[in-house]
Amino acid sequence: MGMPGIQDAPDSARVLDQAHFRFVLGHYPSGVAAITGRNAEGAPVGMVATSFTSVSLDPPLVAFLPMRTSSTWAALGETGAFCINVLAADQEAVSRQLAVKGGDKFGGIGWRTEATGSPVLDGAVAWIDCTVGAVHEAGDHFIVVGRVEDLDVQKPSSPLLSFQGGYGTVASPALAASGVPELPEVVEHFRLVDALRPRMSAASRELGVEVVATALLDDEVVALATSGHPEPGRLPTRVGQRMPYRPPLGAAFAAWSDSERWVARLPPEQRPHARGLARRVRERGWSATLGGPGSLDLERALYRLPVNAPSSEELHAVGGLLDPLSEAYExxxxxxxxxxxxxxxxxxxxxxxxxxxxxxTAYGLPALSTYDDLVRYRDTLLEVARTVQQGA
Incomplete structure (x- = not known):
């Protein structure tokens, strides 16, 4: 044992033992991603990586680390594009098939293409389509940085994990937003969200915007699930993100519930306007809001709210950005x-x-939309809601 304050000398033999190195790092679980692309002849190629990671939000960058001797990476490097497929818990066989050298790696595996022409595998949790941005040497591996060209969630479910040399899985954290109490009515909300997820993903792909499912829990509107992504420059919605249930926010909930509880949060002189908002939404059967000079400030403030028990000061800061009489709402x-x-x-x-x-909610829309766009957003969401209601 070394003297206090003095570290023992490292065991260089243990550090250089590759089997021991792999054993120790195997105690850190990682996701399993299928890296797919095309070779110079246009045929699909693929490999498995547990080294996939996000790198940057602005600009959107990701990375993975192939071995320098990888023939699949050599093919991908020539064409300059690849797709990260986050494998689902039930895709262990797909992982094993793509990991084998030689043979028909894609035999029996369904796939399609998106922006770069790289294969997007059927059944994957999510896909991230990339072009090669940079390649760095790192020992016996390369660090390949990809510029994200397009991405989406296609099957919200538990991902496949690599752990201690084998496969595993974990329940999706999106099914339990942080800080949400496990009350019977909340459990029912999550059951409904599970039924909505595939339809939300399809709607976000069709509309090209983010689709968010929210619930009214006590005095807050909470995002329970999200699919797709907003327009560039707009902050995405976090699962568990909250906003106060106070006019003009939450008019859709007020329209089909006790609207007076919502209206009563305002001074008496502002209440008639709030009642009009709730009544208008109920009569239409849908809600709409407009962007304005303060809308991005409000989005940033909501994004900064902790998902777990925001303080009264943080909620007050959001409230200070609300104009209950704004014509941007409904x-x-x-x-x-x-x-x-x-x-x-x-x-x-x-x-x-x-x-x-x-x-x-369809969120993260383009800066300007046509009337036909409005109808398309509305009707697509109404069809998703109607389908779930009929099956409830």
Whole structure:
């Protein structure tokens, strides 16, 4: 044992023992990703990596670490594009098939292509389509940095993990937003979200925007699930993200519940305007808000709120950015000739007796939308809600 404050000399033999190195690092679990692409002849090629990681948000960059001797990486490097496929817990056989050298790696595996032409595997949790941004040497591996060209979640489910030389899995954290109490009604919300996930993913792909499912829990509107991604420059929604249930926020929930509880949060002179918002949403059957000078400030403030028990000071800061009388919330009319600075379009998911259960919101829309865009957002979300309601 060394003297206090003095470290023992490292065991260089142990550090250089590759089997021991692999054994120790195997105690750190990692996700399993299939790296797919094309060779110079256009044929699909693929490999498995447990070294995939995100690198940067602005610009969006990811990375993985292939061995320098990898023939698959050599092929991908020539064509300059690849797709990261996050494998699902039930895709262990796919992982094993792609990990084998030689043979028909894609035999029996369904796939399609997206932006770069690289294979996107059927059944993967998510895919990230990339072009090669940089390659760095690192010992017996390369560090390949990819520029993200497109990405999406196609099967929200538990991912496949690599741990101690074998495979494992874990329950998706998106099923339990941080700080949300496990009350019977909350469990029912999550059950409904599970049913919504595939349809939310399909809707976000069709619309090209983020689709968010929120629930009213006590005095907060909480994001329970999200799919897709917003326009560049807009902050994505975090699972568990909260916003205060106070006019003008949360009008869709107020429209199909006790709206007076919502209205009463305002001074008496502002309450008639809030009642009008809730009534307008109920009559239309959907909600819409417009972007404005302060909308990005509000989005940033909501994004900064902790997902677990935000303080009263943090909630007050958000409240200070709200204008209950703003005309950006639930505008009276939309006409076919308008170019509309839409911020959100939302619809209710109702229960058997008409009580509101969730709200589905199209978020992160382009700076300007047409009237036809508004109709498309609305009708797509209404169809998702209707399908779930019929199956409830």
């Amino acid at each position: 505008p009276h009319t939309f006409t076919a000739k308008d170019r509309i600075p839409l911020r959100t379009v939302a619809v209710p998911v109702l229960g058997p007796v008409g009580a509101i259960r969730l709200v589905l």
